[in-house]
Amino acid sequence: PKEEEPVAEAPKEEEPVAEAPKEEEPVAEAPKEEEPVAETPKEEEPVVDYLSNKLDEFRPGDTVVVNIKIKEGDRERIQAFQGNVIKGRFNKLSPPSVESTFTVRRISSGIGVERIFPYFSSIIDSLKVTRKGKVRQGKLYYLRGRTGKSARIKERR
Secondary structure, X not given: OOOHHHHXXXXXXXXXXXXXXXXXXXXXXXXXXXXXXXXXXXHHHHHHHHHHHHEOOEOOOOEEEEEEEEEEOOEEEEEEEEEEEEEOOEEOOEOOOOOOEEEXXXXXXXXXXXXXXXXXXXXXXXXXXXXXXXXXXXXXXXXXXXXXXXXXXXXXX
């Protein structure tokens, strides 16, 4: 008689365990159905509009002017940073990811200065392309070691 009692208790324990997953399954399915609702296209459209209003299309080798917002105490002013794009591109048909960046290099007082800008940075007021460059590489790091005429970039027509 003692052996039968534990056997009778074991099925009682298994039944509630079997019922618990049944209750969880519909709960888990409901959020899965809600997630794929067409939210991502709605989010992407404003992103493209937001960037296309601020940025011109550019590629490596292009000379650009990036207008940067600078806060000094209470006032805010715009400062221009002009140089060659050595890394990154912006195309309205394939917008960049949120964390991606582009790099602009210029020579200031004979010293090379590079600035890395996130595409979605709030400090960028605007970006204008002043000259389109003709290059054959995607990243122009070789310009770091060059000065004078060897550092020039031909103009794209």
